[in-house]
Amino acid sequence: xxxxxxxxxxxxxxxxxxxxxxxxxxxxxxxxxxxxxxxxxxxxxxxxxxxxxxxxxxxxxxxxxxxxxxxxxxxxxxxxxxxxxxxxxxxxxxxxxxxxxxxxxxxxxxxxxxxxxxxxxxxxxxxxxxxxxxxxxxxxxxxxxxxxxxxxxxxxxxxxxxxxxxxxxxxxxxxxxxxxxxxxxxxxxxxxxxxxxxxxxxxxxxxxxxxxxxxxxxxxxxxxxxxxxxxxxxxxxxxxxxxxxxxxxxxxxxxxxxxxxxxxxxxxxxxxxxxxxxxxxxxxxxxxxxxxxxxxxxxxxxxxxxxxxxxxxxxxxxxxxxxxxxxxxxxxxxxxxxxxxxxxxxxxxxxxxxxxxxxxxxxxxxxxxxxxx
Numbered sequence: 001x002x003x004x005x006x007x008x009x010x011x012x013x014x015x016x017x018x019x020x021x022x023x024x025x026x027x028x029x030x031x032x033x034x035x036x037x038x039x040x041x042x043x044x045x046x047x048x049x050x051x052x053x054x055x056x057x058x059x060x061x062x063x064x065x066x067x068x069x070x071x072x073x074x075x076x077x078x079x080x081x082x083x084x085x086x087x088x089x090x091x092x093x094x095x096x097x098x099x100x101x102x103x104x105x106x107x108x109x110x111x112x113x114x115x116x117x118x119x120x121x122x123x124x125x126x127x128x129x130x131x132x133x134x135x136x137x138x139x140x141x142x143x144x145x146x147x148x149x150x151x152x153x154x155x156x157x158x159x160x161x162x163x164x165x166x167x168x169x170x171x172x173x174x175x176x177x178x179x180x181x182x183x184x185x186x187x188x189x190x191x192x193x194x195x196x197x198x199x200x201x202x203x204x205x206x207x208x209x210x211x212x213x214x215x216x217x218x219x220x221x222x223x224x225x226x227x228x229x230x231x232x233x234x235x236x237x238x239x240x241x242x243x244x245x246x247x248x249x250x251x252x253x254x255x256x257x258x259x260x261x262x263x264x265x266x267x268x269x270x271x272x273x274x275x276x277x278x279x280x281x282x283x284x285x286x287x288x289x290x291x292x293x294x295x296x297x298x299x300x301x302x303x304x305x306x307x308x309x310x311x312x313x314x315x316x317x318x319x320x321x322x323x324x325x326x327x328x329x330x331x332x333x334x335x336x337x338x339x340x341x342x343x344x345x346x347x348x349x350x351x352x353x354x355x356x357x358x359x360x361x362x363x364x365x366x367x368x369x370x371x372x373x
Contacts, residue, residue: 001339001346002032004068006061007039009078012313014042014320017072017093019328020053026332027054029341034058034068042317043324065089070339070346072331074324076103087111090338090346092331094118094131097360097371098261099289104371107361113348114360117334118260119368121357129334129354132260133177134326139285139315140181140256144170146315147252147283148189150301150308156190167192171247172211173267173292174256175202178285182254183209191252196243198235214246215239243267248275253282255292261370263290270294270304278306287311334358 003026005018016039018026023033033055037047047057058064065071065084073093077085082103085091087110095116097104107114117131127133148155148168157167170186172179175197186193187210195206196215203213218235247253247268253276258264264286273282273295284296295302296311303309316323337355338346350356350367360368 001069001344002034002067003070003072003335003339004034004058004064005036005039005055005072006064006081007036008042008074009061009081010075012317013075014317015074015324015327016040016043016045016320017074017324017328017331018050018055019043019045019325020049021325022328022332023050023053023055031339032056034064036061036064040324043320045321045324070335074327076100082106082110085110085112089113091115092117092334095360097368101371104361104366108364108366111364113346113362115334115338115358116360117330117358119358120334120354123353126354129330131327131330134330135316135323136176136178136256137181138319138323138326140178141185142315142318143178143254143256143283143285143312144182144185144189146310146312146318147254147281148186150281150283150310151252152279153251155186168251169194169249170252170254171195171214171250172254172256173197173243174258175199175206176256176258179254179256180205180209182256183211186252187211194246194250196239196246197257198239215242239267240269240272244269244272244275247272250276251280253280254285255282256285257292258286258289264292266290266292266294268293273304273307273309276307280306281308281310283310283312285312285315288313 026033035050035055037057037059062084070090076095089112091112091114097116120126155168158165168191170191170193172182172195175195183193183195193211194214195211198217200217206213282293284291284293286292287296287298296309298311299313300311338348366372
């Protein structure tokens with residue numbers, strides 16, 4: 001097969017869908033790999049390293065799409081890339097079909113076989129391909145660093161001849177992959193860390209990292225996929241009461257709560273924000289899907305009565321070398337299901353739950369049950 005790796009064209013996207021390591025693996029398995037010139041620059045991977053790994057460099061995206069049989073992407077294609085797609089081509093990446101269903105029409109029109117890897121189920125077998133987990137891990141780390149930088153005070157306790165500086169108080173909302181990494185990062189930096197989540201397993205996970213659990217856990221709070229279900233109005237009221245009292249005394253708050261395919265739950269209200277001390281910082285990791293924090297804005301920093309609210313976009317891209325390495329390996333592991341060694345054609349087995357869960361379009365039709373009109 002001819003595997004193509006184009007340069008990412010969406011704004012502020014520095015990641016790349018392959019690394020020299022995965023290119024070398026593809027080549028060893030008998031595939032040809034094309035990489036668009038400059039595709040790895042944002043991830044600190046020079047063209048020469050791709051060439052040394054066995055890839056052939058291609059000038060321009062149109063030329064790459066015109067030759068590649070499999071196209072590996074980080075984010076969904078931009079408009080010009082949709083025009084370059086060819087019949088029978090395999091497109092693999094984080095295609096965000098929940099928020100951009102209109103692009104499925106383009107895949108259908110071009111008769112493209114499209115896989116959205118963020119739809120992978122949370123199973124043991126899927127772990128090595130789980131793009132959401134790998135990218136959330138680095139995002140949680142970066143989020144905590146960004147919040148601490150904006151805090152403008154030291155984070156760990158300091159005992160000096162001039163007096164003692166108390167450790168910063170950090171509160172993490174949501175203890176999924178991103179939240180747990182944020183907790184671990186804050187602990188390494190010497191903060192006093194508390195956290196909350198509504199899933200039954202979360203309390204133990206939070207405490208295993210040395211943080212203190214705050215809040216309550218409703219019955220049947222987790223879905224079959226391991227995500228938190230939406231809370232009832234009464235559960236939301238109870239949660240807000242607990243959080244309002246706790247947030248008031250925090251220096252840094254990082255919110256990470258998201259539900260795939262839905263608007264992020266609003267957790268931190270404007271009243272809670274106004275109740276915090278001047279100089280406090282809130283970072284909303286869910287800002288791009290509606291936001292956990294009232295008043296947060298995608299890509300902006302907002303000041304509310306001395307409290308800073310950060311709404312960073314695309315946190316994984318801010319650590320692109322690491323994020324790309326993990327993501328590229330996720331894609332490599334997934335392709336083992338559909339692109340066999342030395343194969344001249346893809347093999348799509350919809351009896352495989354991982355293939356069926358991620359396959360969006362095929363043979364000019366939407367085939368995923370959740371997106372059929």
